[in-house]
Amino acid sequence: MLVEDPIRPENADAMARVAERISVPIATGERFCTIYEFQALLARNALEYARVDVAVCGGITGAKKVAAMAEANHVQIIPHNPLSPIGLAACLQVAAAIPNFAIQEYATGFEAGVFESTSRHLGSDIVDHVPTPKEGFVDIPSTPGLGINLVANAQEIRPPLVQPVRMRPHKDGFVVDQ
Template identity: 35%
Template sequence: MLDAGVQRASRRPIIARIHTDEGIYGDGEAGIALGTGAPAAFGMVEDLARLIIGLDPMNTEFIFHRLLKSSFWGMGGGPIVFAGISALDIALMDIKGKALGVPVYQLLGGKCRDEMRCYASQLQFGWVDKLGPYGKTEDYVSIVEYALSQGYDCVKIDFTQFDREGKRMSTTAAEGILSRPFIDMVDERMGAIRDNCGWDFDIIVENHCRTDAISGTMIGELCDKYKVMAYEEPAMPLNPDMHKVIREKIKTPIATGERVFGTWGFYNFFKQDAVQLIQPDICNCGGLTEGKKICDMAAVFDATVQAHCAGSPISTAAALHLEAAIPNFCIHEHHYRSTQPALTVLCKYDYQPKNGKYTVPELPGLGQEMSQYAMDTALRHVCVDEFWRGL
């Protein structure tokens, strides 16, 4: 468990390093750094690691299914067990790439593109050196102008998190039939951005599942009004039916997936045409092995892909390799926290986009790994060397 310094209260990255008897090691991440759950993910990685001691790291497909089924709880899904599986799978793919001397994207089918368009994410918190949170409408305009000045042509904002004074609103504030002042606040912020920054760039509206089918539809109508590119997490992720309800009432494409796990979790969203832009987190959807299958299944249902990225630079590297290798890529998420030294110092390389575009690492494996500083300052560390056959 790594120490993210000034971000420690909200982020504790969980990194798994797997060593082989040939001296090659690989790093992977459990995507539960944000909010609560990091200690549980740490324990899950530790427990699952016992299932793969002594196995051939090149057999990633076999190992994924062993972790899924022999763990017993894996087949029930959920963020903690899938995050643990993801961390080990990514580390194994890192090993496989290093052993073969190729970047991970080659293991996924090779490149479909040389660069990935990306967006500046979560601007309600600020951007780079201009940190929020924001409440005043003019502040939203200013931070969008700042991101656009750095070469981005797409931004993402949650307009429901903070009130007009910049104070965090309760998790129930955006549920049900929204009050006129609430809707006016969101409308004013969106309108001011379009009036002052123009219409020749894209906006993704983030809701963080704070809304339900009623309020989600009300804000969705504003998304239509202001020509929003995608509308993210407008309803409870365990209920694709409500995403479908919203989808049928608005024109803006629905995006979701960071809290959906495995191909089984995404299947009902696809079947009901409840999502048009999937956002699997490679560090909690089942890793690169399962993530590639999710993206391939999305293509069958004409859904595009943007991997969720809100972890350490290892998470970013894993996402870039997958996004480079799939034909139905849409855009890459560049989270504002990923611009901060507290996270970039935790890994060996600091990959940042240029003029709103990312390139995929070309080193063997992930092309990213923990820094010595991260290991020296880790909050918790454990070594697992005991094999367990599983159930």
Template identity: 35%
Template structure:
């Protein structure tokens, strides 16, 4: 798993200076160096940065990715399949970005069910480079589904080779971790 550096930088001038300061670190990419409301500002930063710029986890529709893709305002798009319109919509976004040689790194902050579903979709995306997964640190995360072996092995998602998503919910664990007042598919 990659190491992360978290840094808040305000103002376009400071973002340009920041990417220049970290170029020597040979970072894989810089994620969301500014809020995603201004694709033109992202395009200017991407044009001067030797560090690849990534964004998209807070863009929610194909239309919101449009200006970033057409202006080549980033090097890597990061649609979140649970927020951008689903698996097929994320694939449409990634395929569109691929026409502009923009890679796709899938933002993924969800249960093993969402992670496996995202993994299946990512396997059909030509420009896919990685599936982010920060939720694995939750103590019961892997126990939510029944499966043979770990979900991740040596840093790679182990995709099941069974029909559908290839997983089965562990209802006992799911019921145990329900939010107060919510039901289990009642």
């Protein structure tokens, strides 16, 4: 279907050269914080899927700006969502509001960095409803706001976790989460 980040995404010229030489569509952008980072790739036809992260790029408004720029360049949107049902609900609201939505990332099976084979979405214990796929589709929540609510004792269930952001450069220079 696609290759995600075949090289480090911040070099738009290099990504464009890769895009010219491969037949597999390129998806990138999940770490981009601004519309300008996406614009640099869009201007060079360096991607076919923009991986906008609602939690990183300025919320729903920022994601919609990226989607509009991408639409003008015939680029589809694949919202990045490894975080929680709350992030998923925000992604689904964006998906419902844009014409160039392609597919939604739906992360399951991990808790505090420990990967296991489960269908449970991280953070499902602190919300009243988790949008769940049925036959490959997820219904867009239709209640006010994002369409889900925190349970009353969410902070007791998952107390704030204060820790430094741990990232390091991989041997190729790309960022690796720790």
